[in-house]
Amino acid sequence: LRRLAMLEAFDQPERAIATLDRAAALGGDAARYEVLVDALTAGSGATPDLRFTQLGVALLDLGELELAAAAFERAALTNPAYGEALAYLGYARLLRGEPALGAMHQAARLSPGNPKVHTLAGLAWEAQARPQEARAAFERAHRLDPQNPAIHVEIASTHRAQHQLASAELWLQEAVRVYGNQLAFRRLLAEFYVDEGYRLEEAALPLLEMLVREAPGDADLQAALAWAHFQLGELELADAGLTRALQLDPGSARANAHMGALLESQGRLAEAITHYQRAQAAGAGGPFGVFAARALERLDG
16 A cells, blocks of 8 residues: 555645555554655645655655656656756665766756755765765855754765864764754764774763763663773773663664674674674664674684
């Protein structure tokens, strides 16, 4: 029924909403599809180009890349001068492994004053492993939307890609400031320190200790603090911290990957392999899944 609703959404949005209601009545993960209901409801009085763009964004959130690209293509065909739709079309194509930069260039020419267009262009360049071009696009977005902390984070990521850690730190600190010291962006800053092994004693430890006090039930924060201790050679503290993290969330990719590394350093290879396998399964496609997969290849060798 949900698949049917996503197809109906293109030309029969009211019918799609009714189909989603039927699906929700049968149970399952109905909350996950609220983003689609919201897009269909918001698009009821919108122009076709905006309606299809909103639909495409919702389908992106649901991981429906083929349908999202089709929705953005409809939006661009309806209004060829709509740069944002073209930028989203390029981004969806990029996620599908298809050529995207042409659409991005055209979108930037059509909508030079739209920060979202430049942000999507930056993501496209970033995916092509071209951090300098990505940073130029993100900086254009920042000039247009200087109070958007997500753009600060993206600029920081381009500096990290080139191992310009001091510059990355400054942009992440600015994101924390702009967003009013919220936990989400302080977490990003703390994880940057510990994952890069940068300024561990003077910056990472005090920040992570503060965050763990604020969110004692957060397994990944516990694991990040433990990883800082591990890198500083404080193995008892690292072991205790990772044990706490895994008690809080046995499926944490970060905690399992770090516990695997700790156990491997102690020569406890069978136990390390178990944790690496859990990290690989839980974090497939993410940094800790990749870290664990490489460790398993090394140990297998």
